[in-house]
Amino acid sequence: MNQNEKRLYLIKRLLKEQPRYRNMQIPMDTDQQKSMLRSLMNIRMPGIMDEEFISVQDEYLQQVNAEKGIVTLLDMEAIQPDIYIWKGDITRLQVGAIVNAANSGMTGCYQPCHNCIDNCIHTYAGIQLRLTCAKIMKAQGCEEPTGQAKITPAYNLPCDYVIHTVGPIVQGKLTEKHEALLESCYRSCLEIADANRVDSIAFCCISTGVFMFPNKRAAEIAVKTMKDYKEKTGSSIKVIFNVFKEQDEEIYRKLLNKG
Numbered sequence: 441m442n443q444n445e446k447r448l449y450l451i452k453r454l455l456k457e458q459p460r461y462r463n464m465q466i467p468m469d470t471d472q473q474k475s476m477l478r479s480l481m482n483i484r485m486p487g488i489m490d491e492e493f494i495s496v497q498d499e500y501l502q503q504v505n506a507e508k509g510i511v512t513l514l515d516m517e518a519i520q521p522d523i524y525i526w527k528g529d530i531t532r533l534q535v536g537a538i539v540n541a542a543n544s545g546m547t548g549c550y551q552p553c554h555n556c557i558d559n560c561i562h563t564y565a566g567i568q569l570r571l572t573c574a575k576i577m578k579a580q581g582c583e584e585p586t587g588q589a590k591i592t593p594a595y596n597l598p599c600d601y602v603i604h605t606v607g608p609i610v611q612g613k614l615t616e617k618h619e620a621l622l623e624s625c626y627r628s629c630l631e632i633a634d635a636n637r638v639d640s641i642a643f644c645c646i647s648t649g650v651f652m653f654p655n656k657r658a659a660e661i662a663v664k665t666m667k668d669y670k671e672k673t674g675s676s677i678k679v680i681f682n683v684f685k686e687q688d689e690e691i692y693r694k695l696l697n698k699g
Contacts, residue, residue, distance in 0.1 A: 446500040447473055453493050454480040478563050479552035486547055486574035489567060501566050501596040510534050510598045513640060516680060519696045523666075524680040526642070527689050530557060531564045535680060536638035537591070537601040539629050541646050544583040544606050546590065547573045557644050561602060565595040569602065587624030589632045601638060603629045607647030614654060619661060622647055626665040633677055640678035645688050659691045 441449065448466065451473065455461050458480070467473055489497075511532045516524040530538050540561045543549070547570050548562035562569050572592045577584070584590065589605045605628060608621040625646050633641045643662060647653035659681075666679050681696075683689045 441496065443500060443503060444470070446496050447477055449496055450493070450500060451477050451480065453489075454484065457484070475553055481563055481567060482548075482552045482554070482559060483550055484567060484570070486571045487567075488571065494566075494568070497566050498596055501564060505531070505564055505596060505598055508532050513678065513680075519693065522676065522678045523696060524678070525683065525689060525692050525696065526680055527683050527686075529560070529684075530642055530644055530682045531560050531597055533642050533680070533682065534598040535642050536599065536640040536677075537603045537633055537636075538594070538597070538599045538642045538682070539644055539646065540602050540604045541644050541651070542584065542604040542606050544586070546577050546584045546604055546606070556650070561597070565597050565602065568595045569593075573604065587621040587628060589625070589628035591632050591636055599642070601633075601636065603632060603641070605629055605646060607651055608653065610647070610652040610654075614657065618653065619657070622653060622658060622661050623665045626662055627669055630666065630669045630675065630677065630679075634673070634675050638677065640680065642680040642682045644682055645684070648688070655688055656691050659688065659695055663692070663695045 451466055455464055467476065508529065509532055511526065511528065512534045513524065516526045519525050541557050543558065549556050549559035551559065569592060576590055584606050586606045586608050589603050591601050591603050594600055594602050605625045607625050608618045610618050629641065645655065645658060648655050648658050662681065669675060681692045683692060
């Protein structure tokens with residue numbers, strides 16, 4: 441099967457799973473088909489799929505991810521030894537682990553085609569990631585506490601692992617508790633990365649955006665926590681601060697250029 445045939449196969453299989461959508465017409469337009477497939481993956485509850493579906497999905501997603509362009513450490517700017525800044529789509533990074541700003545349910549974003557990092561990571565990793573996260577949550581028996589971290593395989597993403605952390609939500613005034621919880625997110629991610637012998641980790645801007653943590657203060661906490669951790673533990677892990685906005689890139693660049 442070529443990519444078009446794989447995409448149609450996946451759409452038809454996912455539609456068949458959903459009785460209310462079985463008679464939905466599949467658009468002819470390629471971009472609309474891509475959106476439809478992503479939407480169906482986004483709304484799908486955690487569950488097992490047969491080997492044929494997984495095989496087709498994996499081949500499809502691996503080509504999609506390759507076409508987006510794989511980015512390695514060699515493509516990034518080392519602003520300090522073992523510390524990098526990179527602006528762009530975190531799902532393109534071929535590093536040890538990327539950090540997902542998850543919600544407390546930990547099974548991804550269910551809003552079709554939502555542009556949050558949680559949705560993007562689950563979309564391009566494949567449906568296996570949601571099932572793995574659901575199994576972790578079932579074993580845990582409760583929602584994921586803010587400030588902790590869990591590690592999973594990355595499946596079809598070019599990185600080796602995804603580290604999921606739930607950042608604090610700022611409603612109103614920023615408090616010391618918010619700051620302590622965000623610090624815990626970064627420290628927990630670094631600890632679990634080192635525990636799993638991950639050689640490099642890419643952090644997104646945890647808790648900024650819809651979680652409303654002020655960008656500059658969030659970056660200050662991220663950089664300080666990283667430096668304190670590396671100094672205290674002697675960790676050799678390479679750290680990438682992955683940003684999506686020019687504003688965040690400028691903030692991190694100023695902080696890290698201070699030494």
